[in-house]
Amino acid sequence: MFGYYTIFIRKLLASQVPPQFGLQPGSTLEEGVKVFHIFWIPIFPFGKDWVLKKDGDSYKVPYEVSTALTKIYGKSKTPWYSFIGIILAIVGGIGFKINEGMESSRRQAAFAERKEKQESEFLNKLAAPNTDDYYALKAGESKYAAGHVTAVRGDSVELATIADGTTFSRVNKNSVLEEFILDRKDIQKDMVAISDLKKATIAKDSKVSTAPLVLGAIDEGRIFSVEQVFRVAASEMPKLSVRDEAVSLAVEKTFNTFINDPSIDTSVSVLDSASMTYLREIYDLGESDNYKKMKKFIDESKYSSVDYGMVLHAHYTYFGGEKEKREKTGNLDFNTFIFFSKLINAGLWSIDDHIKKARISNIRLVGNNQASGTVSLNSNILDSPKNMRFDVDFNFENDNWKINLPTTFKYTENQIMNVGRNFQEGRKQYRQMIRTGLNDLDKQRDVNKLFFY
DSSP states (O other), X not given: OEEEEEEEEEEEEGGGSOGGGOOOTTOEEEEEEEEEEETTEEEEEEEEEEEEEETTEEEEOOHHHHHHHXXXXXXXXXXXXXXXXXXXXXXXXXXXXXXXXXXXXXXXXHHHHHXXXXXXXHHHHHHSOOTTEEEEEEEETTEEEEEEEEEEETTXXXXXXXXXXXXXSSOOHHHHHHHHHHTOSOEEEEEEEHHHHHHTBOOTTOSSOSSOEEESOTTTOEEEEEEEEEEOOGGGOOOOOBOOHHHHHHHHHHHHHHHHOOOHHXXXXXXXXXXXXXXXXXXXHHHSOOXXXXXXXXXXXXXXXXXXXHHHIIIIIISOSSGGGOOOOSOOOHHHHHHHHHTTOBTTBSOOGGGGGOEEEEEEEEETTEEEEEEEEEOSSSSSOOEEEEEEEEEEETTEEEEOGGGGGHHHHHHHTTSSSSHHHHHHHHHHHHHHHHHHHOTTOOOOGGGOO
C-alpha cells in the first residue's frame, strides 16, 4: 500500500568509467532516486544512491565511490515524475476548487431562479386573490400575524385576522393557518383593495413595506407588510399538533368516562357520530345474509382484524346466523346490539376491568374540532405482557368532546401485529381464534367459507 522504491535516472557502462574503479566488462553503475509511494504512485523523493549491477544482481556502492562518481559526472537532476503524487494532489485540489466554484455558481443561479419564480408567484397570487389564500403579515422584527382572504369582491378582498392580535415568530404554513383551522378565536374582518395588497409587499433591499396595510380603525389600527402567501385548498389543510390546556382537561374527562363508567348509556353518550354510524353499519351487516358485502367491509377496513370479529359475532352470535335458520328470540334492536358489541372486547370497547388501567397523555389539537391523545395500556391478549401505546381520536360535537370508537381498536390491532414472525401470521391466528370462539358457543354453527382465510 505504501513504502519506497528506487527510480534509476542514469547509467554508466564499464567502458565509460575510469579504469581506477576496476569495473569488469558487462557491469554497469546506475544512479537511482529513492521515492516514497502510496499505491505505487511516487509522492516525493528522499535521497539518491549509486548501485553496481553485475550478472543480474545489484550491489550498493560505498559512500566514497558514490561521492567520487558525483564529482566526476556532476549532480543529476531529480526527475519531475518523482513528485507525481504531489502534482496530482495539487491538480486535483485545483480541479476540486474549480468544480466547487462552478457548483456554487450553479447553486446560486438555481437559488436566484427559484427566488425569482417564488417572487413572481407571490405577486401573481396577490394580483388574483381567492379564498384559499392565507397571508403571513409582518408586524415587526420576527413578529408576524396571519390573514385569510374570506371573500373577493370586485377589486377588493375581505381579509380576516385574529382579533386578539396573536402573533408568531416563524413563518410556515402551519403557523399561518393554525388559528384559522382551529377556529377557536374571534376574528376581525377588513376590506382591503387588491392594489393595496401589492403595494404592501417588502422590497428586496428593505425590511418593511413603504406602503403597509393598516387594518382596523385609524386610531387603533394594526400596521402590516405582506410577507408571504400560502394558497391552500380545504382538502390540503395541514395536520396540526397544538397544546391547549382546556381541551386537554375536557378530552381526558371524556376518555375517563369512556373507560370507567359501567353504564352503556353513558358510554354511548361520549361516542362521536362517526362511531355511531360505524356501529349501525356493523348491526346492518350482521342482520343481513350478504356475506360478500361483509367480506368487502372487512377487507377495506383500517382495522380489519377487529372488524372480522365484530362482523362475525354480530351475524352469528347476536343474530344467530342465516335468516332462515334463526330462532325466534327476544328484541334484537340496535340499542341492545350496542350493549352486546361491548362484550366482544374490541379495542377499548370492553367490559373488562383491565381497560380501566388505560392512561391518556400528549393530548393535542390536530384540526378544527379535532384532537388526539396517546393512550398507554398493557396488553391483554399477548402471552407476555407488553405496554401498548397508540393514538385515539376525539371530535368536538354538540359542545362536548367525543371519542372516536374505531381508533380505540388500535389497542387490539397493535397486539395482533406483535404475534408471530410477520403481520399476516398474527392476523391469521386472531381470525382462527374468533372462529373457534363461535364454534365453542354453538357446535352446530356453520361459518361461511368466505371467512376462512
